[in-house]
Amino acid sequence: MRSILHYTNGEGHTRSLISLYVLHSLHCKPKTGYDLLKEIEEVTGGAWVPSKGTLYPLLHSLADEGLITEEDTGVRSKIIYTPTDAGEEVLAAIKACNHQSKEQVLLLKTLHTRIFGEERASLREMMWEIRECIHTLPTEKHEEALEILRGCKKSLGELNNEERSR
């Protein structure tokens, strides 16, 4: 009886990923529900688009809880949502338990590996060699090595983006 994609506050109470994202996004910049929907769609490359029937009731319940305020702008029945101090506290408390981030990703990866099978071959060997290479490095070279790896990751990231933008 422990849920997936639920994040704890440090003490007992948990919130779903969508609640957490909503609080975080509104913390960055107050916005409408519609903007939230568009934003999630955009950052996930369309892989996650919550239903309106999920988001709007959630926003209202967060407002009822006193974690966000609803400011009706009058225009186009637009409502701007903004976190309250209580909302900011809840967000901060969850962020403070940042081990959850890695835990959830690891859990998902573990299950995927079991279901979909293992990863790739040749690239994997290359990774292994790089790892060995790093192990032989003296501590005083670590900063330089980190720089090299950062550059490597950057290049790979660009390869990835290149693909997506097409």
Place this chain on the structure above:
Amino acid sequence: MRSILHYTNGEGHTRSLISLYVLHSLHCKPKTGYDLLKEIEEVTGGAWVPSKGTLYPLLHSLADEGLITEEDTGVRSKIIYTPTDAGEEVLAAIKACNHQSKEQVLLLKTLHTRIFGEERASLREMMWEIRECIHTLPTEKHEEALEILRGCKKSLGELNNEERSR
């Protein structure tokens, strides 16, 4: 309106992670609902323990759909669940779309990065990130990625030699 942790079959219909895991696990070895619960708890290190109120109704509905059979052993009201041919087909169809695995993990990582912030760049974590990066790459980019990794390894190797020659 696209769900998180839902997996497609190739054509339209999607299933939740728990359905997928159940089909996969029963495919590996027929077992009881109780065993499934224990197994999930074990493989996730206790990070995910579905509720009985989720699992048992799910098993019954999979049986109603004809994807698994319920074999009542008589003993201790124990029921052994086994995938049918139809169930195996559904599982295979989802597994065939194995890009979903990477997609879902990437999506989760992206959101986490936004919410919890950047990961700290120790060498180990950097390696982990590079791994993730590689996993998201489409097959046709592998050669280029390999080239980048070779370059990376070469630089690291030079770092190493530089040290030794002194």
Place this chain on the structure above:
DNA sequence: CTGATATAGTACGATTACGTACTGTTCATT
């Protein structure tokens, strides 16, 4: 100015998932 599209939200039934309480069996320990 007219129609299409994007914006913004409401309403509500259906489905999925959760949580707790409950029944009963088997097994090991005392």
Place this chain on the structure above:
DNA sequence: AATGAACAGTACGTAATCGTACTATATCAG
């Protein structure tokens, strides 16, 4: 022989999420 823990599942109310249909206002192209 008694008891408690692990095993195995049922029952049911609550909560979260989905999906679709609906209303209504801006905005922009033709």
